[in-house]
Amino acid sequence: MTNTHDDASPLILEGVVTELSGRIIHDGVDLVMKRGEVLGLVGASGSGKSVLLRCIIGLLPPKAGTVRLFGDDLYQADDRTLAAIKQRWGVLFQANALFSDFSVLDNIAMPLREHHGLPEELILSVARMKALASGLPEDALWKFPSELSGGLQKRVGVARAIVRDPDLILLDEPTAGLDPIMAAQIDALIGGLASELGLSVVVVTHDLDTLYTICDRVAVLSDRTILAVAPVRELEHSQDPWLRNYLLGTRTRAGRIADPKVVHPSPQEIMS
Ligand SMILES: Nc1ncnc2c1ncn2[C@@H]1O[C@H](COP(=O)(O)OP(=O)(O)OP(=O)(O)O)[C@@H](O)[C@H]1O
Numbered sequence: 001m002t003n004t005h006d007d008a009s010p011l012i013l014e015g016v017v018t019e020l021s022g023r024i025i026h027d028g029v030d031l032v033m034k035r036g037e038v039l040g041l042v043g044a045s046g047s048g049k050s051v052l053l054r055c056i057i058g059l060l061p062p063k064a065g066t067v068r069l070f071g072d073d074l075y076q077a078d079d080r081t082l083a084a085i086k087q088r089w090g091v092l093f094q095a096n097a098l099f100s101d102f103s104v105l106d107n108i109a110m111p112l113r114e115h116h117g118l119p120e121e122l123i124l125s126v127a128r129m130k131a132l133a134s135g136l137p138e139d140a141l142w143k144f145p146s147e148l149s150g151g152l153q154k155r156v157g158v159a160r161a162i163v164r165d166p167d168l169i170l171l172d173e174p175t176a177g178l179d180p181i182m183a184a185q186i187d188a189l190i191g192g193l194a195s196e197l198g199l200s201v202v203v204v205t206h207d208l209d210t211l212y213t214i215c216d217r218v219a220v221l222s223d224r225t226i227l228a229v230a231p232v233r234e235l236e237h238s239q240d241p242w243l244r245n246y247l248l249g250t251r252t253r254a255g256r257i258a259d260p261k262v263v264h265p266s267p268q269e270i271m272s
Helices: 049-056 079-087 104-115 120-133 150-162 180-197 208-214 241-248 267-271
Strands: 011-020 023-032 038-043 064-069 089-092 168-172 200-204 217-222 225-230
Touching: 011 049, 023 049, 023 217, 023 225, 038 049, 038 180, 038 208, 049 064, 049 168, 049 200, 079 089, 089 150, 104 120, 104 150, 120 150, 150 168, 150 180, 180 200, 180 208, 217 241
Parallel strands: 038 200, 038 217, 089 168, 168 200
Antiparallel strands: 011 023, 011 064, 217 225
16 A cells, blocks of 8 residues: 655665675665755765665665665555655666667656656656756757766756656766866756755765755765764764765865864874
8 A cells, every 4th residue: 555654754764784795785774864855975985875875766675674765665565655655756876877869858758758658748848847947958958968068967867857756866976077167056956956846855975065065964874884964064073084084184175165163184084
């Protein structure tokens, strides 16, 4: 029976353990997302951010623990409940995962074609609306993805993620590979969509500007579990050496735009 609760947290992870090729990637991940928040997910390269995202969207069953979406246990859900849950999320994959032989508009329309029996005219009309809401120019819609800049390709991915009016979007490194100006534009787009549409957003990122400009809280993945979840300014005061180095090292945004109250890591900490 469909049991997606409107007032439930969009995402709760309880004791999630994942394993790939015999190796434990996550070992007891707990996380409760608030409705309407933009939640950053950070961690060192290889710490398991993308794998966790795969687990959250049903592509990797956990070895133990529970993935709860909108109140329902994703991996125990019957077909009808699962279909209802999937209606409520949208995903932007790393490197966009756009189909090169399809036009921009057809890429955006794809989730509508997969899950609805909607008339073609309506599908194209909704896809066009989402494309324009995502900042794509009209003349980009019938081009192929390869004809667009990296920034516009990200916008195609975002438009596809929101095409079914989701409650939750999961974005894997939305600003990776973009120049700082385009990256800031994508951040503004995500922040704007979150506040205007009341979306809950999980954003996996290495981009500190994203954390500081659009994330309400940041979850830190370390040592196969969640080390902390807090607003990024609070995380600056963490005693964890890796996290302090990540946020406050000399090459980082916070290192450049320093809060004078924050004690910066020593050169020894940065090297460690
Ligand atoms: N299909 C797979 N089979 C075996 N191991 C995998 C597979 N996919 C990922 N891994 C391993 O899982 C670990 C976590 O990978 P993941 O891609 O989630 O890291 P990440 O935190 O997203 O890294 P990055 O920031 O570099 O994107 C890595 O050690 C990776 O090698």
